[in-house]
Amino acid sequence: MNKLERDILDVLTADCRCPAEKVAVMVGEEKEKVENAIRAMERRGTIVKYAALVNLDEEEDECVEALIEVKVTPQSGSGFDGIAEEIAQHGEVKTLYLMSGAYDFLVIVESKSIKGVSRFISECISTFDCVISTATHFILKKYKIEGAMTKKQPRGRLSIQP
Incomplete structure (x- = not known):
């Protein structure tokens, strides 16, 4: 580049x-x-997509977002790529990363309810033979998205507390 x-x-x-x-x-x-x-x-493929940055907290429609840590055993022949391709096929999956550290994949999903996220994990993710474990974290509130604050910050000086 x-x-x-x-x-x-x-x-x-x-x-x-x-x-x-x-x-x-x-x-x-x-x-x-x-x-x-x-x-x-x-x-x-350097530019993949043009998209609006949306703060769903401000919308009337309820939307649940969750981060799912997935630990797997890599598949013979395709390693992590084959598993990632299968996970990525599901419509609930918004983002999928291969990670270093305590788990292998970070799956970011959206659903209309907590039950929908739970169903996705139990009926999709957990059905893979290679999945060892999952840990799910629900997003409660967003303060900053992709470098942008979700609330307008007041201009001027910050107050000094004693």
């Missing part, structure tokens, strides 16, 4: 709706060159 691409990604990461003309001005390049670089990164 070259400097232009890194600069473009910095702009798009902060605001994925930023038009190419504005990106070009911000990175000091011609619009056409910026558009070509963006298309190239999309083709290579």
Whole structure:
């Protein structure tokens, strides 16, 4: 990845709706060159998706989000990749990471209820022969999402407490 691409990604990461003309001005390049670089990164898979950052706590519809730690025995031949592909197929799974440390996968899921998350774990995750254990953590409140505060911070100086 070259400097232009890194600069473009910095702009798009902060605001994925930023038009190419504005990106070009911000990175000091011609619009056409910026558009070509963006298309190239999309083709290579560097840019995977453009998405809005949504604070579901502010919405009327209830949504339960959970982080599931999954410890597995790697499969012969495909290792962790085969397991990850199977887990990722489920619609409840929003994000899936291979981790280092005490567990192998971190699965981030969304459901309409705690019961839905429980059903996903018992009917999907736990049915894999390779799963050794799971630990589930429910998200209670979000304060910061992808670098953005969920509540507007008051401007001005912070009060000093004695």
